[in-house]
Amino acid sequence: MEKLFIAFLGMAWFAANAASAQPQAPRPPGPVLMVHFDYYPKDRPDITALEHRLQNAIQRAGVGALGESELHIDGNDGYLYMYGPDADRLYAVTKPLLQSSRLMSDAEVTKHYGSRTETFALHRRHAQ
Template sequence: MPRPPSPVMMVHFDYYPKDRTRLHALEHRLATAIKRAGAGELGETELHIDGNDGYLYMYGPDADKLYAVTGPILRASPMMAGAEVTTHHGARAQTFGLTDQRAR
């Protein structure tokens, strides 16, 4: 299945350079879970050069399935405290806090 032209889910999070090792471990857990579930793939991770925030990009046919697979992993990571998730459903996007009750 070809990758959609844009991510269907992205996570905006606070990032500090000291977190690089923990971030790589989180990326590995996410990529493995997404692949096992057949939900798509983890794309690139964008880290801003000033070292204060970043984005995880995920691709797949169904943003809700991606969130169902990755949400528990993201919520369990202390690095993701305060993160915002944006899911794309065609032209419609929804942004919510990772710990927002509506997101579960």
């Protein structure tokens, strides 16, 4: 009887370990482009409109996707996250929209290239 119980425990242990060894679904890659900007709570409708323009441009160009934006509750720090295979192509598509937005005056852009990053200030392009 004891041998049967030990055999049962061994099979149960093997089954549990085999189930946990199943390949896990790959985690989504991190953002390749992040834009940090300052805003006021009254700016939320303008942020939403910019998000829609960015999403449409990114999809039309086929360069990635706009992730969820992060807007801090205190109403001063905002982050736009964008995903795609190529940070430079994604930035080339989104740069004109970002530069044309008053909300993005002196925003900080970070491009991710694997473990390397490049961060710089985005200066607003003024209408002439």
